[in-house]
Amino acid sequence: MTDTLQRKPVSQVANSDCFTEESLTKLKEIMYEMRAEAGNHLFWEGDAADKLYFLKRGQVKITKASDEGKSFILYVYNTGDLFGQVDPFQNSVHSFNAEVTENSIIGVIQQKDLEVLLWQHGDLAVEFMKWMGLMHRMTQTKFRDLMMFGKPGALCSTLIRLCNTYGKNHGSEIVITKKLTNSELADMIGATRESVNRMLGDLKRANIIAMENNYIVVKDLPYLRDICQCENCPVDMCRI
């Protein structure tokens, strides 16, 4: 049982899977590698937004802090994910913070280098455009899920996205192979820790989810889908 949990989850898919092998190689050729320790920041809001980041290994969260000290987690990126901004303005700055939450190895792409590459390789440009479209749609659907179905809907949507990102099938159950605190979940849906705790309690009591070695196990995915009116969108889009 425990050893099953340690294995790489079958469904773990990186957003860079949009790219063909060749395109990803081209991108890798213009990266320079850096290492970042957990707790550091890749960028802060207000910093110039002129780089893309390829997470070779590790984890980075994109967050926003409010004046009252609350934190909102917009995205969680993992090994193999590509992220960052490519904006039309010279003086463009980030609106969010990028917090390194696990020791990471990161490939950095300068906007100028990327532009040259896209200019030269039409096929890469087309793939890149599709990757951007996918990322945008992920934001839009998350936006919808978090705005339209109350806090329980937001939580259920987030649990589904966690299944799509970290889920490992285990019979009819799905183990979310990623430890998450109630506070983390709360920051992902803009709720309080207490609310998340109560909602998770409700779901456990209704036998929708369970805990196994502190991992969340989803036992009734259709129930979660029903709460947030999930339309069963592609796994690659419906992620954290």
Added chain:
Amino acid sequence: MTDTLQRKPVSQVANSDCFTEESLTKLKEIMYEMRAEAGNHLFWEGDAADKLYFLKRGQVKITKASDEGKSFILYVYNTGDLFGQVDPFQNSVHSFNAEVTENSIIGVIQQKDLEVLLWQHGDLAVEFMKWMGLMHRMTQTKFRDLMMFGKPGALCSTLIRLCNTYGKNHGSEIVITKKLTNSELADMIGATRESVNRMLGDLKRANIIAMENNYIVVKDLPYLRDICQCENCPVDMCRI
């Protein structure tokens, strides 16, 4: 006074302004023109997402309806705006509805034609990528504003975006040269008509806004900025 209101607002900027004249011409060459009457739909959720739309004249709203009959307005596009999906999946479908809200003339671009064009023209590909980045950032910042600062914050953010989209300076005041009902505003921020009515009443009483010929006039923009912790981002990004 009335005639001032009729003139095209100075700050009305279309999102296609990201493109150079030449690039926009290239895009226009692969469009086919269609007309759509107010009340019709350009696409419904579930329809194939394989086209871009250029609004030559008119207005289109991107909306999402919930099971309980509530409607959420994600975007409002106007003359000169480009919108649509370019997704990596063959079987990709829309998650939202596109409702034509004014009689419109629309240029339609097929995804395949766009791909060929981007392949051939590196400069257009780079501009297109920047346009996509800008649209994504607009979604992200709206997401943040609507999630983090309560309904009053969401309303203030929306009023600021309306100023950036339809605003006409009039001394130190900004006239939003677009008639909006309380219900429309409510659907833009995921609130009820009654809540919007009360919040607008509060703002009027505090002399932050006023009504002139049924147009909203913003008298104290800094106050609105303060409520939603607006960081004065570029006007091109902070739009409806």
Added chain:
DNA sequence: TTTGTGATGTGATTTACATCACACTTCCTT
């Protein structure tokens, strides 16, 4: 082994916002 620290679980209370209900205004139409 105790002490500290971060996380969970839960009750009581408050707050923000939705819902319901209805009066009033505007303006469109035939």
Added chain:
DNA sequence: AAGGAAGTGTGATGTAAATCACATCACAAA
């Protein structure tokens, strides 16, 4: 000019979720 439809304004009430305030638990460090 009358009637109706769409929009506005506002009280009363209900409810979801935040806030506050602790108790408990797990586990690492001194």
